Structures are given as structure tokens and as C-alpha cells.
Amino acid sequence: MDHLTQKQKVTVMIALMAAMFFAAINQTIVSSAMPRIVALLGGMEYYSWVMTIFMLTSTIATVLVGKLSDIYGRKPFLLGGIIIFMLGCFLTGLSTDIFQMIFYRAIQGIGAGILMSTTVTAVGDLFAPRERAKWTGIMMSIFGFSSILGPTLGGVMIDHMAWKWLFWGFLPLGIVAFLMIWFMFPKAKRVSSESIDYWGSLVLSASIISLLLGFSWAGNKYAWGSPEIIGLFAAAVIGILILIMIERKAKSPVLPLSLFKNSIVTISFAVGFLMNAGMLGAMIYLPFFVQGVEGLTPTQSGFVNIPMSIAMIVLSALTGRWISKSGKYKRFGLIGIAFMIISMIMLANMNSVALAVVSMAVFGVGLGLSMSVFTLTVQNALPPSQLGVATATSTLFRNLGGTIGVTLLGSVMTSTMTRNMEKAMTSGSAVDLSQLDPETAGKLTQLLDPKLLLNQPLLEELQTTLPDQAQSLFAQMLDMLRSVLSDSLSTVFIVGAVLVALGLLLTFFLKEIPLRSSNEKTPNPSEEQTVNKLKKSTVQ
Known part of the structure; x- marks a missing residue:
């Protein structure tokens, strides 16, 4: 899209931001209200499926649409993602029982996965990595803003109106976003030489489903050593092995194995995985301290996260500008992850709500500094032709990290609490x-x-x-x-800090190459020398 003027690009970005906000606000607005909605529908024992099914379908959609959007362009998937997400929202509001809600949430997840992944990738189409950092920071700020507005607005709406309006209230915004993308986003030509990797897509989807279900159910629905969990993990391993064989021969693989030959890409994937695995210790288990130990209400507990969201919004926008100006990004990843580790150590030692608020503000600083860095590194290290699949794979590893991290920290929480309870008794x-x-x-x-x-x-x-x-x-x-x-929460936060610290250690080994100043496949001479050196070192 280098043929577009700067004014046209900014206009397209406004459309993308509208689409991003539509997807983000519809996810965050139901977070605080979902327990009550499920209680009203009945079937609380199936509550976890309302969350799990959304995660499953959005993760699969994210990965599959990455390669397809490289072939067909981003516009059809942006429009399709908005339509599917709106359909899922509308149908969810019509749910009369928990099983209908689970099915309709699956449709929502498909739309969300398509929309969120393609939106981030489309920013890469519009801007070269050097300028992209600034706009990526703004996009992350929009997501942060929705994380402040959504839960609070959702709590107010569920208290004063029918719960269906949580899903229907922002549908007009979806229509606006659709029209803006339709008229403002340029259409790309299909890459005619590319074919669709159907078998790879099928096996990849089956492997992801087996892996995510295994970690979601382990230690919760089934014991870790149960036949069901072992069978799911075995199916995931077998699926991955089959996928490798398929992708080696595929003309246009859905998950190119060449991605993992690039050390920058591999390290960025690993860091994203560890960051998401560890950071959920702060996100998921902070309410246990605020509500359980300090006795605050769920509404008051939500306010504790506001300083984190504000810090993330401000630092995301500023970091994007700093990276665009300097062309340097590794330092922000290092500093941001270090702030996250400090925050989690503070959380492990907190003894008051005030300290919890300060700890989360520090956590927000870390998120703002580092959140967009490791997507930018992947996009900058690969040619524009792989932009979609690279961004989608980066998102996949983050989602897997989050799912596995929740399960791991949940097991730590349960075992530590049982042990501490026995000692206390x-x-x-x-x-x-x-x-x-x-x-x-x-x-x-x-x-x-x-x-x-x-x-x-x-x-x-x-x-x-x-x-x-x-x-x-x-x-x-x-x-x-x-x-x-x-005491149990302290152990959970320490384990989370260790996971994030592993991500910090890997970041030191991340090779920093200059951010390209254009979206051309061939960088300028000085950049080309650096990239060639990197390729040689990677092969060696």
C-alpha cells in the first residue's frame, strides 16, 4: 500500500481503529457481567465452556486467516470478521440456555480471531516497520482504553437493563466500522501463484484444539494423569508431527517451517509465550487478594486495575513514538519486561490494597513498554509476503502461553493452598x-x-x-x-515472575536489526548488510 498518500493512510487507520475498538469493547464489556448472565441462564457447571470455546475458535481463526489474508488481501477478512462477530453478538443476545450461548460464543470467537489478527496485520501493510511502531502503539492504547471502559460499563448495564444489551449495544458501531473499511480500505490483488494448504490447516486446527482442551481441563475437569488428558496431549503431539511432515511438502504452507529458522522470529515467539504465561498471574489472581484477603467487592476490585490500564495506554502510545523516532526497540522490550518482573515481586509481597494498586500501575508501565515490541520484531525480520502468517503465528504463541500459564499457575495455586491449609490446621x-x-x-x-x-x-x-x-x-x-x-498467592506471583524472567533472559539474545523505512522486499543497502549478516549467523 505504498502508493497511498499519508492522508489516505491515516484515513484507513481511523477505519482500522474503529474495527479494533468494536472487537475489543465487545470482549471486555461482558467480562464483569458473564457470571451473572450464566447464572440467569442456568447451567453454571458449564461456565468454563463459555470462555473456553471463545478462546478455541478465536485462536484457530487467528492462525488460519493469517496465511489466507496473505493470499487474498486483508480487506475481505476485515469485512468478514466484522460480519461474523456481529452475527455472533446478535445471536448470543438471543440465547435462552447455556448451550445456545456456548454455540453462539464460538461464532463470536471466530469473528474476533479474524478481526483482531487482520487489523494488526493491516497496520503492517500500511506502514513500514519504522513508522509502524507509532501506529501499533496507538492500536494497543485503544485496546487498553476498552479494558477500562468495558468492565465498568458492563457492570452498570447488567445492573440496570436486560443482559442482552451487553451484546447488542455496540452493534451500530460494528456497522460503522464495516462501512468505513468498505469505503476506505484499498483492495489488494490476489497472489495467484499461491495455493491453500487444506490438509495443513485441518491438522493444525485439530492439534490446537487438543492442546488447548488438554491444558484447560487438566487439574480441573480431569486429573493430570487421567486417560482423557493424556489422550488429548498425545493427540496434540501426533498432530504436530504430522503437521511438520505436511508443511515440509506443502507448496504454500499455512505454518511455514522457515519462520522458525530465523532466530529473531523464534526468540520473539518464545518471549511472547513466556510473557503471556507469567503475566496472567497478575491479571487472573489479583482479584483473589483484593476480594478474598482484603474483602473488597467485585466492583471495587475492578477499580484496582484502572491504574494499570491507564499506564498501559500512555506508555503504549509513547513507546510507539519513541521506537519510530529512534529505530531502536530491544531496549523497550528489556525495560518493559523488567518492570513486569518488579511488579510481580511486589504483588508477591503486598499486604494492602494500596500496594496492590501501585503494583498494578508498575505492571501497566511494563506492558505499555513491551507489549507491541515482539510483534514488531517478527514483522521487521520477515518479508512483507509473510506478514499475515507471521503476525498470526505470533498471536498463536501468545494465546498458547496464556492458556498454559493459567493452567500451570492454577495447579500451583491449588497445591500450595492445600499444603498451607494442612499446615495451618x-x-x-x-x-x-x-x-x-x-x-x-x-x-x-x-x-x-x-x-x-x-x-x-x-x-x-x-x-x-x-x-x-x-x-x-x-x-x-x-x-x-x-x-x-x-501465602498461596505469593507463591503464584513468584512462579509467574520466574516465567517472565525467562522471557527477559531470552530477550538479551534477540538480535536487533534496523527497522525498515519502507515495505519493499529489499531493504536499503545499510539495512541489507545487517540482514545478510543475520541470515548467515542464523544458518550457522
């Missing part, structure tokens, strides 16, 4: 229930699960049923549970 500070009557003792025994601290209404209801002589023991038991939960 056998220590000298254990609560003695022998002096109570069997009925009252039985009620207090229900409190032996620290996760109950997250259900404040249930605790308040239980407290009202206890006799006066049991109130002091109830308070002691709550203190013990808060101590157990706090």
Missing part, C-alpha cells in the same frame, strides 16, 4: 472446634476452603446463622483462611 494457631456443638462445628467446617473468601454474601449469610459463642471462632477462622490464601 496442625499448627498451634489452628481453630479449636471441639468446644462447639456438632451442628455449629459442622457449619464452621464449611470454611475450610479458602476460596469461599471470594463469596462474601455466603460468608455473611453463614455468620448470621451462628450463635454468639461461635462468632469469635468464626473471625479466627477467617483470619486463618486469609493468611493461607495470601
Whole structure:
């Protein structure tokens, strides 16, 4: 798209930002309201599927559309992604039971995967890596803004109107985004020499489904050593081996193995995987501390994340400008990941809501500095013809990191909490229930699960049923549970920090090549010398 003027490119970017915001706000607005929506529909035991199915379909769509958009251009997939996402949103609002919602959320996930991946890739079509950094930072800021607005707006809407409007409220924005893309985004010619890798796409999809389901269900729905989990992991391994054989012979592979011969690309994929795996310790388990240990409400807990989102918005925009101006990006990745590690160490030692807020603000600084860097490195190290598949594969590794990280940290949380609970019950500070009557003792025994601290209404209801002589023991038991939960969370945050630290270590080995100042396949002479040296070192 180098033939476009700067004014035309900015106009197209406005259309892309509208599409990005439409996809992002529709994902974040339901985050705080989904538990209540599922409770109203019934079938709370299937709640995890509402989230899992969206993740599965969006991840698969992201990978498959990457190569297809390299062949057919981005515009058809931007338009198609908006239509599918709007359809999924509309149908989800019509759900009358949990199974309909799960099916319609799958459609939503397909649209989201297409739209989010193609939007980021399209920025690469418009701008060379040097200028792309600035616009990528702005796009990340839009996502950060939606993460502030979405949960808060969703909480207000679910309290004051029918839940379907959470899915229908922003549909007009989708229509606007569709029209803007239709009229503003230029159409690209199909690469006629390229063919579609059907077998590779099928095997890749099956492998991703097996892997994600295995990690999603392990230690939760099924035991780690159960036949179901072992079978899913075995199917994923076999699928990957078959995929490698297919991609070696494919004329136009959906996942080119040549990507992994480039050290910059491989390291960037690995860093993205580790960052997402570790950072979810802060994102997922912070509410456990704020609500469980400190006793805040879910709404108040959401406010704790606002400083993080604001810091991320500001730093994402500034980092993009700094990278565009200097042409240097590695330093921002290093500094950003270092901030994330510091934040997670702070989280492991926090003892107040104020410290949690400060820790998340530091975390937001780290995210803002580093979030877009490792997509930029991949795009800069490969020719424009591979832009779509490279961006999609980068997203795939981030999604896999997030899924595996949630499972790993969840297992750490469960095992550590069980161990800490056993120690607390056998220590000298254990609560003695022998002096109570069997009925009252039985009620207090229900409190032996620290996760109950997250259900404040249930605790308040239980407290009202206890006799006066049991109130002091109830308070002691709550203190013990808060101590157990706090210590367990500290371990989770430390493990998350270790994962992110591995990403920092790998970043030191990332070779920094000049950001191209054009989208031509051949860089300028000075850049070409650097790239050639890199290629030689990679082959060696």
C-alpha cells in the first residue's frame, strides 16, 4: 500500500481503529457481567465452556486467516470478521440456555480471531516497520482504553437493563466500522501463484484444539494423569508431527517451517509465550487478594486495575513514538519486561490494597513498554509476503502461553493452598472446634476452603446463622483462611515472575536489526548488510 498518500493512510487507520475498538469493547464489556448472565441462564457447571470455546475458535481463526489474508488481501477478512462477530453478538443476545450461548460464543470467537489478527496485520501493510511502531502503539492504547471502559460499563448495564444489551449495544458501531473499511480500505490483488494448504490447516486446527482442551481441563475437569488428558496431549503431539511432515511438502504452507529458522522470529515467539504465561498471574489472581484477603467487592476490585490500564495506554502510545523516532526497540522490550518482573515481586509481597494498586500501575508501565515490541520484531525480520502468517503465528504463541500459564499457575495455586491449609490446621494457631456443638462445628467446617473468601454474601449469610459463642471462632477462622490464601498467592506471583524472567533472559539474545523505512522486499543497502549478516549467523 505504498502508493497511498499519508492522508489516505491515516484515513484507513481511523477505519482500522474503529474495527479494533468494536472487537475489543465487545470482549471486555461482558467480562464483569458473564457470571451473572450464566447464572440467569442456568447451567453454571458449564461456565468454563463459555470462555473456553471463545478462546478455541478465536485462536484457530487467528492462525488460519493469517496465511489466507496473505493470499487474498486483508480487506475481505476485515469485512468478514466484522460480519461474523456481529452475527455472533446478535445471536448470543438471543440465547435462552447455556448451550445456545456456548454455540453462539464460538461464532463470536471466530469473528474476533479474524478481526483482531487482520487489523494488526493491516497496520503492517500500511506502514513500514519504522513508522509502524507509532501506529501499533496507538492500536494497543485503544485496546487498553476498552479494558477500562468495558468492565465498568458492563457492570452498570447488567445492573440496570436486560443482559442482552451487553451484546447488542455496540452493534451500530460494528456497522460503522464495516462501512468505513468498505469505503476506505484499498483492495489488494490476489497472489495467484499461491495455493491453500487444506490438509495443513485441518491438522493444525485439530492439534490446537487438543492442546488447548488438554491444558484447560487438566487439574480441573480431569486429573493430570487421567486417560482423557493424556489422550488429548498425545493427540496434540501426533498432530504436530504430522503437521511438520505436511508443511515440509506443502507448496504454500499455512505454518511455514522457515519462520522458525530465523532466530529473531523464534526468540520473539518464545518471549511472547513466556510473557503471556507469567503475566496472567497478575491479571487472573489479583482479584483473589483484593476480594478474598482484603474483602473488597467485585466492583471495587475492578477499580484496582484502572491504574494499570491507564499506564498501559500512555506508555503504549509513547513507546510507539519513541521506537519510530529512534529505530531502536530491544531496549523497550528489556525495560518493559523488567518492570513486569518488579511488579510481580511486589504483588508477591503486598499486604494492602494500596500496594496492590501501585503494583498494578508498575505492571501497566511494563506492558505499555513491551507489549507491541515482539510483534514488531517478527514483522521487521520477515518479508512483507509473510506478514499475515507471521503476525498470526505470533498471536498463536501468545494465546498458547496464556492458556498454559493459567493452567500451570492454577495447579500451583491449588497445591500450595492445600499444603498451607494442612499446615495451618496442625499448627498451634489452628481453630479449636471441639468446644462447639456438632451442628455449629459442622457449619464452621464449611470454611475450610479458602476460596469461599471470594463469596462474601455466603460468608455473611453463614455468620448470621451462628450463635454468639461461635462468632469469635468464626473471625479466627477467617483470619486463618486469609493468611493461607495470601501465602498461596505469593507463591503464584513468584512462579509467574520466574516465567517472565525467562522471557527477559531470552530477550538479551534477540538480535536487533534496523527497522525498515519502507515495505519493499529489499531493504536499503545499510539495512541489507545487517540482514545478510543475520541470515548467515542464523544458518550457522
